[in-house]
Amino acid sequence: MAPEIFSLGQTAISAHAFNADRTQVAASLNSNEAQIFSRRGSEWVPTETLAEHDKVITSIDWAPSSNRIVTASQDRNAYVWQPSPDGSWKPTLVLLRINRAATYVRWSPNEDKFAVASGARAIAVCHFDPENNWWVSKLLKKPIRSTVLSVDWHPNNVLLAAGSADSKARVFSAYIKEVDAKPPPTVWGSKLPFNTICGEYPSPAGGWVHSVAFSPSGDVLAFASHDSSITVVYPAGGIHNVKMTSLPVVTLTWTAEDCIVAAGHDCQPFVFSGSAETGWQGVGTLDDTSAVHKSAARPGVGGPGRLKSGAFATFQAADSRGQSSIADASDTKLLTVHQNTITSVRPYESVGGGLVTRVSTSGADGNLVIWDVNEVSALTGKIGGLSMR
Secondary structure, X not given: OOOEEEEOOOOOOOEEEEOOOOOEEEEEOOOOEEEEEEEEOOEXXXXXXXXXXXXXXXXXXXOOOOOOEEEEEOOOOEEEEXXXXXXXXXXXXXXXXXXXXXXXXXXXXXXXXXXXXXXXXXXXXXXXXXXXXXXXXXXXXXXOOOOEEEEEEOOOOOEEEEEEOOOEEEEEEOOOOOOOOOOOOEOOEOOOOOOOEEEEEEOOOOOOEEEEEEOOOOOOEEEEEOOOXXXXXXXXXXXXXEEEOOOOEEEEEEEEOOEEEEEEXXXXXXXXXXXOOOEEEEEEEOOOOHHHHXXXXXXXXXXXXXXXXXXXXXXXXXXXXXXXXXXXXXXXXXXXXXXXXXXXXXXXXXXXXXXXXXXXXXXXXXXXXXXXXXXXXXXXXXXXXXXXO
8 A cells, every 4th residue: 555645734744643633733834833633634734823832842642432532742831632622732831840841741551641851851641630721740850861752651550660861771660550550460560660770771882762652552662872773672582683784763653563664764664574583673654765775776886686665765975976066966766755853653553462563644844644554665684784792
């Protein structure tokens, strides 16, 4: 099935999130406003504007059951938006207690909490205070040493994974006595008071940890680093690293217990597969980049027949012809669906049991793309120069 491609604007999409039935999508077009688009046939039409932030919205999440939207922004604030009977959206204040930009936000599985990552070396775990009609927070701080770039919730609604610019991925307990029932033991531990460190894992070569995600079971953690690597952690079964020779990925999501889709600066979604027993490796890309690889496999550049990714090949071709910039090239269009960095990849459609059949990506090119996960273009065991080390 060919990917569905939609242009939401002429500027970068910093974040996107769908509602439960996927008839609406909320997106921030690199501004202080979030637009809600409704599906009209083959197009997405803007229908509502969420305007409360003062600076760029960095992250959005849409709770499927409660139908609430949470937005986080560089203005150090977050708002929870609820639909009104008249069709408008009303914001509710969140007391984050941070003094730097909010960078990432995600609802917990039970939708009674959400976590906000920040540049204040802290994560605000927020829950609702009905007496004052606002959302209050408790801060996860130690031992974070730099900006937190991403978070992800464990299925038990208590454990929280975080990736940060101090080159570490961590698993915290975000247990709040007033909100959570005592969780059963997991592979990450059994005693879980708030801010307990259940695991800490460095990136292989010291790169920022851009994205973290628990597997559908919650027993495995994956994270992507700026050193062009994907790391898969089994708390009791070891750590597996996939080292890429392509540009770094900045976002990832699990589509099954043995499959991950990741994307970033190479402008295409890559597929990784593996297990604790067999290890992990790149197995293909959701994009049809056969034309790119034919033109990029140039003798004498990186070895005979060395396959390069679309973005890498474009810059390399310009350099080999002595051009001062990519704008000088006669062919400046990448032969990938996205024409710039993919900023977010999220599950779009699933069949239950943690099996995702389609994912959505948004990028700095202003495009929203829906991909069929089963359509993997295998490239003889490599993806644009991906390799195991």
